[in-house]
Amino acid sequence: MTTTLISHDxxxxxxxxxxxPESPIRLMAIHKVLEKTGLISHLDRMQSVHVTSDQIALAHACLHEKRLLMKQPxxxxxxxxxxxxxxxxxLxxxxxxxxxxxxxxxxxxxxxxxxxxxAVRPPGHHAEHNTPMGFCFYNNVAIGAMQALQNDNIHRVAILDFDVHHCNGTVDIFKDKPEVLVCxxxxxxxxPERYADIQRDNILNCPMxxxxxxxxxxxxxxxNWLPALQAHKPDMIFISAGFDAHHEDPMADINLDEEDYRWxxxxxxxxxxxxxxxxxxxxLEGGYNPVALAFSVEAHLETLLGY
Structure with missing residues (x-):
């Protein structure tokens, strides 16, 4: 398998x-571990590119970007x-x-x-259709999913989010789009205590x-996820990969480890x-213990590579 790693200094x-907690150190730790283990040499590396206003508007209100630009100091x-x-x-x-x-x-x-x-920041899954929040400005994974749906061969997508915080922004954007399954x-x-109780056929919330x-x-x-995915049959899958459910993460109280992310x-x-x-x-979404984050990402990437 060919796995591309996209990032930018x-x-x-x-x-x-x-x-x-949402610090530049997070990405520095990831790159340091990937280089030290040699995994970086097995990845197809690319530099990030800028999003366009039209691409932001696939997932956000037309004035969302302009409002943010007006706030930037x-x-x-x-x-x-x-x-x-x-x-x-x-921005x-x-x-x-x-x-x-x-x-x-x-x-x-x-x-x-x-x-x-x-491997990018700021994260995105809390950014709602017209609201930045929770360290997030643009909903990165939602923009990617909407881009995929512009392709004639992509009719249904799934977004799978294992971050320790609920993806309220992703739910807000897709709650009335049945072609997108959000688990x-x-x-x-x-x-964020928003949308955790929403009832939609395409929204599958699994609280812990x-x-x-x-x-x-x-x-x-x-x-829960497997039956929903089998019924939806997505043409493409997106992952909101937050690693803050790790037992060493300071931001929450869930006890996962690298092997759970590999699984x-x-x-x-x-x-x-x-x-x-x-x-x-x-x-990438959350993960606020730099060491736990870096080794969790390593496990995630090894699995994407087929190791």
Missing amino acids: DCGLHNMGPEH KEGVIYADEDTALCPQS HAASLAAGSAILATNRVLAGKSTNAFC STFQHPFY PAHSDSLFFRNLVEK VTKLILDVARTYSQGRVVSV
């Missing part, structure tokens, strides 16, 4: 301050909400993150890669109580081979 220019930091700050380079980084999802989607659809992983596991009750373990997570995915990635690839011609695009 400028994603590190988005900096919300030394105490903020020339110096210092301004908060879009209590968790989400903009510095002068924030430059956010544009590269969203553009990476477009690039990954187009590359996989063209058959140049079997699958792709976007998510997340700690509950917990941030605090301190849930590997067995609980795996059973939840097998019993769920293999399950997703098996489904993709059955229904989606193997087409998978994965985009």
